[in-house]
Amino acid sequence: MKKAPLLLALLFLCSYAHLHAQRMCGIELTRAALIAKDPSWAQRIEQQRASQQGIADKYKQSLKNGAAQRTATVASPIPVIFHVIVTSAQFNQIGGYAGIQQRIDSQIAVLNRDYNAQNSDSVLIPYGWKTRFASSGIHFGLAHTAPNGWGTPGYELEIIPSTMDGFSGDANDYSDAKHAASGGLDAWDVSKYLNIWCINFTDYNGLLGITVSKSQCGGAGFPFDEEGVCVNYQAFGKRASTHDDYIACGYSTDGAPDYYDLGRTLTHEIGHFFEIWHTWGDDGGACPWSGSDLDDGLADTPPEADHKFYNYPDTIPGGTYYDACHYDGAIDTQLTTYGVASLDYMNYTDDIAMHLFTPDQAAMMAAQVATGGENNTLTQNPTLLNWPANAGVTEQELDHEVGIFPNPTTGALSIGITGISSLQQIAITNILGEQVFTNSEARLHNFYSIDLSAMSKGIYFVRCTFASGSITRKILLQ
Template sequence: MKKLILSATAVLLLFSCQNDQNETANETNAVTQRKCASQDVLEAQLKADPTLAIRMNQIEAFTQNAILTKRLVNGKIEIPVVVNVLYRTAAENISATQIQSQIDVLNKDYNALNSDYNSVPALFAGVKASVGITFVLDQVVRKSTTKTSWGTNDAMKKTSTGGLAPISPTTKLNMWVCTIGSDILGYAQFPGGASATDGVAIDSRFFGLSGSANAPFNLGRTATHEVGHWMNLRHIWGDATCGSDLVSDTPTHNDKNFGSPTYPHYSTCSGTPVEMTMNYMDYTDDNAMYMFSAGQKSRISAIFLSGGSRASFRL
């Protein structure tokens, strides 16, 4: 069982995923790898709100206590989703079909209804899990813009910088679909952050199954990954060499994995475990990630408990 070591650095992670290539003039098919650029975002958040460490440590203590005492949600959780589309071009103004396809992917992935769920290796069959959360499209808001990219400073979430403010963020999951820039796929805010910026931002090229969605990130798994962060899941390698994701049933990974790793892929961390490269919280391609673990499910369930950081989302 991996150690669950808490620190301000460990709990203060606002994730953004980007490729490790230099930005090119034509980004349409440039992105081939995920890579996390969370440190710059983390430092900006720490400077802007020094109390965030306290809040997130409190959420972590609540989560660990809920898991230890087995006091977890056992009822229906239905998440209304607001999709905020910020577009400059026709391709960025994604269709209703593309938006609905992303909602469908979330419902499949979070309820173990994805067709590749049965591909989970026998080694992990005992811990693979259906999280049991339903997503319902609440509304779509569209806004034309002259911006060519939005960055990771939450500009797309603020009317003062030309974006769209979140709608009812304490009871609805807001998603911003736009061109983020620098080949960034998306980023999410963890529980504990300001409600005015709460939600998930995803580049329009990697949202849903149709239209502007581009391989190898064309199966809607960027949103599955980022919503996992919004629900308090960490990267499976713990954002450190042989780090902890604060989940006991996921193997200790050396680092992030890219592409479609050949199974079994062994870690060189203590015990040389087989890495769970098909977990949604790794950095593999969309077609190579297809499971959550029971421990991740428990971690997610804790935030929806009475007194939990996202209790207001329960029916």
């Protein structure tokens, strides 16, 4: 008899979970994959957790001593390249070329605000947490020079066949998406660019992002050219219009659904890229006093049993939310003032509920970017943020004003160009580099209808050359 209420409660929980997508991140999957490859990784990962505070303290002390420059504060932005790998339907779903451009532009703006304590929603941070709202000093920018020296809008696009849909996580780091040989796009030099792959995760419902950091690469770990972040193609960038397509979150405060549409998925994942952990420490619900668990290894994120979902009214702006690690009868009761870090970017709360990195988290990340840190080289190539000297075309000209569709095509291909007076040539080459089309008119038009149906099926490249640079798009003839 007594089991009936429990059963009802379970049924309710199951249906509730089904209706709402909770945030999920893949860092635990990558750690499990590393341990499966080589059991000694378990010890290495625990050592990493235990060393977090020491690294943060050392960095903070170096700033106090003036022994080190405020490297992260003055360092140039990290060049970011987005590898967008989607089907034609998914491409349309996120708004085509204009949608991708808007998402990457807004994502970079979100990262710069969140990593420098300039997010406007910080006004919602409760009083007790104000002193734990910190800036890492790390900046980001779209890459505008590609490894081959050509100009880039900051993303490259691969349209995959609809039969492919997306990528599975067999290797737990979505490695197929990171290699052209397996249908994805190769990383750009990981010592110079922060690589982000925007893809569909086909086998983990609710998975929004999965990161491979440098400490997980090399030896028996992941290959270095898989370093970077995979993000769900419906969860990057910041919403510009009510019509934009984003994944709905699990909780709403006002009846209307909230979405993962504020760019916080990448704020969170890039935290992992800079080696910080989830605030609860991925320890299966343990508290620091219940064993060797140190949670995330940082002192200023309060002990926390397990992740927090949604955006409950009693987390923000109420300011305190407790769980099983609230109080053990011996630990400082300051925890009762602050609650757990449900408002931290490294929790699982909704985009709308996340507001801060703590000083220790910020110091830990800044240490990776500072001189001697594992990500320092990313700040040493500021010219990659600039367009190449011969490419005076602006980002907008390149990406808002050149449209090639449909892609893939069965033969008919349209190329639309608006407002560019400096266009010199449109050429299409096959994968062997042989030119199969070039515009022959003395005067250029702004719209071309090209019939490729007599050509062999396969990959072709459309190159539009302007007085000041060129842009190349890959197309698939089916």
